[in-house]
Amino acid sequence: MSYKHQVAEKIAAALSSMGVDTLTKEAVYGMLETPPNPAMGDVAFPCFQLAKALRKAPPMIAAELAGQLSGAPLRESHAVGPYVNLFLDQENVAEQVIGTILTQGSTYGSSHVGEGRKVPIDLSSPNIAKPFSMGHLRSTVIGNAIANIMEKQGYDPVRINHLGDWGTQFGKLIVAYRLWGDEAKVKAEPIKELLSLYVRFHEEVENDPTLEDQGREWFKKLEDGDEEAQHLWKWFRDESLKEFMKIYDLMNVAFDSTHGEAFYNDKMDRVVTLLEEKGLLTESDGAMVVNLDEYNMPPCLIKKSDGATLYATRDLAAALFRHESYDFAKALYVVGNEQRLHFQQLYKVLEKMGYAWSANMHHIPFGMMLKDGKKMSTRKGKVVLLEEVLAQAISDVQKVIEEKNPTLSTKEEVARQVGVGAVIFHDLKNFRLNDVNFSWEEMLTFEGETGPYVQYAHARACSLLRRGGYQPATTVNLASGALDSKEAWAVITLLNAFPEVIERAADNFDPSQIGKYVIDLAQTFNKFYANVRILAEEEDVTASRLQLVAAVVAVLKEGLRLLGLAAPEEM
Structure with missing residues (x-):
């Protein structure tokens, strides 16, 4: 028990003898302050809150309370206006603090509050076939540190790298590779060459808008299981992961799961069916949405007019999968601040579906990594690796x-x-x-x-x-x-x-x-x-x-x- 907890215990006992039974030692602990000047004491307790219960002025309460506080870890106590200023027996406290640390070693500061319950943490999540930029650093290191801290609190973190391995960008990349790609170059420097192809696609599309249509066509082929599209997609994914692992190894970051977006392709129909069964899907301009007017939010888009599912559908599928797999105490998403609305919508849809556990899901937002005050852009090739x-x-x-x-x-x-x-x-x-x-x-x-x-x-x-x-x-x-x-x-x-x-x-x-x-x-x-x-x-x-x-x-x-x-x- 820390010296502050011991002080709180003494104050709570003294207050009880004075007729105040409403303040627990935990409540007293929360009220303790550190004086601005060490000469005023090591710990201070304000008495304003007690005036009503004791029907006395705070300075009178402080004087009475100070007279009842003594013994280790205290050396002396004084009333100064409405405060009780407490001086600690520093030698006693030093022995206690140093002894605790040297006995406990690396377990000092640990807690069992988590009771071993799982906490899936969605972190890092770079996009396949794009470089691991400084922009991805934030999610990776913030998420990894939070995982370590949760583990210290007695939880069992599950580090999930939800890779960006699906979407129309892969159709564009396949088109770029088929037009200008060189297998030897990709094998030699996979990320660098794939980025170069991706950037070139966006440069060329300005002169030839039909490339966008070709990109959509090839992504549709990929979704439909076309052999060539599947082969190229898997190759891009494998080569990217090898490169990413070099960086993760360097930073000593490891994952328990690398289930990316593609993993949930066969799990989204279930989400749509559940939403239909619960009467939550409505049509809007040919698309299927969940209305969130009661939360003052725009509707959550579940299915586009062409039948394609979206991020929200995928993340709903992932949330269900994670809850069923881990029965989590909390589920954390370490994702940039710009995705705030997306996660607010996600949690509200789950709430409307009747899943009380959605209250334990938390978006952990973070600011951007800027270069010269501007956001980095992979599309324009303005990226720091x-x-x-x-x-x-x-x-x-x-x-x-x-x-x-x-x-x-x-x-x-x-x-x-x-x-x-x-x-x-x-x-x-x-x-x-x-x-x-x-x-x-x-x-x-x-x-x-x-x-x-x-x-x-x-x-x-x-x-x-x-x-x-x-x-x-x-x-x-x-x-x-x-x-x-x-x-x-x-x-x-x-x-x-x-x-x-x-x-x-x-x-x-x-x-x-x-x-x-x-x-x-x-x-x-x-x-x-x-x-x-x-x-x-x-x-x-x-x-x-x-x-x-x-x-x-x-x-x-x-x-x-x-x-x-x-x-x-x-x-």
Whole structure:
């Protein structure tokens, strides 16, 4: 139990003795504040809410309550106006926090709230035969981090790569390949060559509009099972997946399912039948729709006038399949903000179909990856390839290592961990709804609020443990005064907050909470390192300070892991 939970328990018990039984310790915990100035106390409790129940002014309640609070983890308590300001027994709290972390290790901050229930997470989902651009980075790394965080909360995440492997664009690509394609070139550089053909199709169509009709015809052939169309489509898909896997392997991202859009081709008729049986389909200009007027939304298009099904039909089929396969606690869709209306419609249609579980489905939107302030476009060939960005980042880190630490035995591995980490962290430190402007300079700066900065703080702490001959101990007995500096207390306070940060990140599907936290912890640790002599002359003082360093190592490593980053021990 954290010291804040212990404080909340004490306050709730004291309030109960004063005649207030309506505030549980959980409610009290939610009311606790951190004073703006550490000189005012470590924790503060506001008494405004109690005035009505006790029929007293908040300052009088604060004075009475302060007199009833004592004992570990408290050192003293004072009433300051309507607040009770509480000072903690820092040595007692330090022993408790460090002891908990060193005992629990990587499980520190874990929870069983998920009870092992499944959470399918739709993430990444690049389009087959198109390059894996910086635009796809966001869904991949945000989704992977959310999966890690949900797992930390006791859920069983199911990572689903819902590949864009169906649609009229494949008809266009087949036409382009048949007109201008070269099998040897595609085999040599599949994504690059397929993109070139796709871009050329859109350039040529401006002079020859009949190409659009040919594209539609070939997609119809593909839908009807034409042998040549099927062969080319499968080839494009297989070659694309091979290329994508190189990038996923580099980023250490793995999937439990790669069922793409095509997987649901034989599952959509059932959706249409169910909607008809439930009397939800109506005709509109020859198309079949589900009316959503009561939600102030446009109708959800299920079947076009030519009988073709749409994204909504496919996603309804996918939702049914996932619920039947996983009986999920929650289902998450990490998809760009521009698809917000689509998902709102999807959930409302499922609700109208009578599926109460639709309330547990969540669209996790995110902003765009911009270049020079503009959206990237595959069609126009204006795209920055993620593979090239990762390669450049790794190369830049290798140069730094060669310059700063040429004798490092694991140079290549560390360069990969730090280079890839720089790219991932650049995205995840931002709140997901914000647009991120792609900039080589910002992405590959290894100072300030960056992944490499946090990784270096971890490596520096590991180095201290090696130099100090640190040996893990089963119990924590701190030498008196060893951690009585404000710098040490700032580190301990942050370490104690880690479980709360994970909980907040999980509740809001927001990895940036952890991104900001590990930056704060790295900065606070570096202040401690700069101002306190960790390897002191006294053996017991050194041992105590190294135990704090070991706790920092454990939490930084786990925080980085949750974000999808490695934590090198040497850099």
